[in-house]
Amino acid sequence: MEITLRNGEKIQLDWNLIVIEYLEDYENGITQIYEDLINGSETFKTLNFIVYAFIAAVYPTEISYREAISLVNPNDLSRIIDFATERMESFVEQNSENEEKTFKTVKKHRR
Numbered sequence: 482m483e484i485t486l487r488n489g490e491k492i493q494l495d496w497n498l499i500v501i502e503y504l505e506d507y508e509n510g511i512t513q514i515y516e517d518l519i520n521g522s523e524t525f526k527t528l529n530f531i532v533y534a535f536i537a538a539v540y541p542t543e544i545s546y547r548e549a550i551s552l553v554n555p556n557d558l559s560r561i562i563d564f565a566t567e568r569m570e571s572f573v574e575q576n577s578e579n580e581e582k583t584f585k586t587v588k589k590h591r592r
Contacts, residue, residue, distance in 0.1 A: 503534035
């Protein structure tokens with residue numbers, strides 16, 4: 482998904498390992514931030530954290546939290562959050578499936 486920042490730069494948002502790393506810094510990780518979003522218990526801090534993760538991961542130079550948030554047009558916030566929610570949903574589902582498979586495998590070896 483492409484967005485235009487306030488400084489006129491166009492960037493392509495992407496789901497990548499750097500985004501995942503940033504999102505894991507959220508208290509209790511990606512699973513918690515995703516649950517906060519779908520349960521409606523998100524705050525501006527949560528939303529800004531997501532925006533920062535996606536912008537900082539693809540911005541061509543290192544950028545601070547404050548700079549990343551200030552570069553985003555408020556009209557693009559809902560697009561970014563929708564994009565992030567879709568990506569996190571598949572990631573969380575895939576992760577929980579992998580955990581279940583791992584647990585079953587461990588149980589088999591104990592017999």
